[in-house]
Amino acid sequence: MVSGTDGRGAEAGAYIAIDWGTTNRRAYLVAADGSAIDTMRDDRGVLAVAAGDYPAELAAIRARYGDLPVIAAGMVGSTRGWREAPYVPAPADAASLAAALLVIPEERCAIVPGLSLLAGPRADVMRGEEVQVLGAVAAGLAPADALFCQPGTHNKWVRTEGGRITGFATAMTGELFALVRDHGILAGMLDGPVADGEAFRAGVRRGAGAADLPVALFEVRAAVLLGRLAARDAAAHASGLLIGADVGAQALGGETVQLLADGTLAALYTAAIETLGGAARRIDSHAAFLAGIHQLQELRS
């Protein structure tokens, strides 16, 4: 047992919660009242763990935090992870998720299912983000009727009504930015800083509502070649285009967005949301995850 956990892992009702994503994971030692006693983060995401190695991974975490029950959410429950926890169709709430936990009795581990959406022409899926959203509502960090934004490689927009998740959309914003920055005709032009500023906001305005995003992206190159855009502003402008398209598609119209983000992404999305007439409130995503997973752990017990 490492210092800092102080033997409390053995308290009645304590457990281990894991937010187990594609490239990273974060484990929490959680007390019976839902408060975090300790946390650790590493790069042992599902892409780094072979299919047969999950029991050993759990044993290593228990060696640190104590021989406690485990509840895990995220890509660990996907076909690329440990075991597939079938999607729960939206609309869904914490009770729907708790009823569909995938329990692995011999490992004393439960895996939270993801959510699926089929609505008209739209199809979408998520794994992990739903815990943060439901937790934010449960903990009173956000209203029960709200629009959440979870920026990242794949940004999730999540609508809640009465505390239930009723709709969501995934935008490949971060992935597309990385692809055009690292490959193809814009590679080598997007090495400058990505930060809020006039170049970013001009990109946001150009990208928002644009039905010609593949044209807008090429304009970045042309604008630099023709001296209309400073080379050092090209990356911020291209980021603005993509985040502008992402935020603009939500047609906010003055709505307040519950932003589960921090750091640069929180600043960029806040600027884009405000540029397009909305408002953003930042929510601590770790606190939201803990509240959400604790709700599920209590429903499981």
Next chain:
Amino acid sequence: MVSGTDGRGAEAGAYIAIDWGTTNRRAYLVAADGSAIDTMRDDRGVLAVAAGDYPAELAAIRARYGDLPVIAAGMVGSTRGWREAPYVPAPADAASLAAALLVIPEERCAIVPGLSLLAGPRADVMRGEEVQVLGAVAAGLAPADALFCQPGTHNKWVRTEGGRITGFATAMTGELFALVRDHGILAGMLDGPVADGEAFRAGVRRGAGAADLPVALFEVRAAVLLGRLAARDAAAHASGLLIGADVGAQALGGETVQLLADGTLAALYTAAIETLGGAARRIDSHAAFLAGIHQLQELRS
């Protein structure tokens, strides 16, 4: 002199024309009347030729076609090519291009400048495609007032009025498809055939006019995971999304598009244009290039 050219390269008024692009080039031995006597294509695009090697490249082509004047168009005139031929601002016609030829006297070579566009928020550039478009009009292959489409890695839409190029837009359609097929979350899901069919056309309809293209792309993954889209149709659907966004941004409304393409891309763009209410006429891009370059060679003389 290779067989097939039969010494005719030495005829009065004959010359060598080169369509010199980023990854490939095509050279023509052209008779005084503008007809092609011979042609050769290889992968010695500007990315494969070091800055100092252009004289040797020309010497090799002249060893085959005769010691003739050369006129070259495309990326050879860019900062990545041999010498930079500054852009001519649109609107422009053949006379504008001929007046701005970059002549390299010691090499008896002229390089055709590209076109630039600055219009409101839009900035765009092209190098090489303008020769095909002006040639198509000059040769009577297309009307003087027309909308051209030149699919490829970077698809060009070109508007002509009275035989002048008055506007154009570049869409990174082919590049974006290659990026999402080869990298990121959709990689490995887009290995199926890309051909016209219901999956492609459904993609076209979803992508056309869509202000949420980064969402529509993620839907491909979700639709396959949820069994709504067959895995073998995913590539055709994703291609449809991007080509649909590209064509849809032109808001055709029944207009006939002059399509400078052949093979698979011609079939896909024709299907997308027709799905979105337009009509497509195919034009031989080699014949169009020859007509355009001959017009410039005559104006140069």
